[in-house]
Amino acid sequence: MSSKAIAKAALIAFCAAGSLWLMSAAGCSDMTFYRAKSDYFPLVPGSRWTYLVAGDTAIDSVVGDSSVAGRACVVVLRDYAPEYWTKQSAAVRQFIQYSVNRAGQEYVLEQRYGLVYALPFVEGATWDESFRDTVVLMGTDTVFLKDSVSGRVAAIEDVETPAGTFIQCYRVDSHREVVAAELSFTADYSEWLAPGVGLVKRKTGTEEKVLTGYAPGR
């Protein structure tokens, strides 16, 4: 047997074995690269999400770029009400503004970009942020403000919604606590974020919000 024939036989055998290996072993993967390369919170202008919330339809859409409080941000219309978001490689933040009315005058208690998600998502990752301030209103009325959020990437799950089945979603469990006079509230919620789509499901207590339609922007 000549060395050329050996080389040819070895090459054919190797290519055949390699191709079979790749086809059969692909199913044994864990989609780790898929999650690592995917954008779980796309803020692309023109994107539009339609949700079903307690029997009603809610629409979110990305309008475009703007600048609020000295920072470039993306304007998102959540049921036609504007929200301002920023996304950097380490965090997704939303512009928060709380104000109270005293004697017909508006007083701003809090105005900042608050942490919503720490990136990148890795199962088991946690984050928290707390903002505290004391605001004196009308010279005598002292309001103590506390705004804290904590989040945890709790699981990787496949989610079924009326808009379809989304694989490799991260479930993020969050806790938010705001202490600010009459604006105080506490909220616990779970959100499922799908690769390339964003929020596909949100559960707060007994209320559920599920995606019914998604149109990506350009």
Added chain:
Amino acid sequence: MLSLLIVSIFATGGFEAGGQVGVLFPTSGLENSHSATALFGVNVGYQTGRSRVMLNYGYAGLQAKQAGPYRFDINELSVGYGYEFARRQPTPGSESNWGFEASAAAGYSLLSRTLVSARETGKAPAGHVGIGFFQRQGHSRLSLGLDDILFIESQPGAGARTVSLVDLITLKAGVSYVF
């Protein structure tokens, strides 16, 4: 046939062992959040004529573009075949030679994404195709080449199966001792 092939190969060739260093460039969307990184590897091989079979282990730790304690570790074991399609000897009878080699390999990777104390692990098969320059002199074999690694992942969904491909491009330099 297979036993004849194996006997023929091992009766006419020589073993080698060495290491590689290089740079790994993420593509296929992974480059949006991950930076290029260093690559390290060790390999053993067996050469007969223009053909070479190789067993390689490689490691790369991709990092996020932002400063942070995030790392994406890739440990891969692969079996490959190389063919020297062009080979030149500087002087007749000389033991040294140089040329170009094309290679293909199939491998399996263990993956790990970590962020502070959070950790995800996974696995994925990979296919390699490469092309490179080599120079052999005495017991040493130097090489410099490009290697394209294609990772294939798939998961069945409600309707169609989702297939994800990730391409990593590596520029590698290696040195081996030929026994």
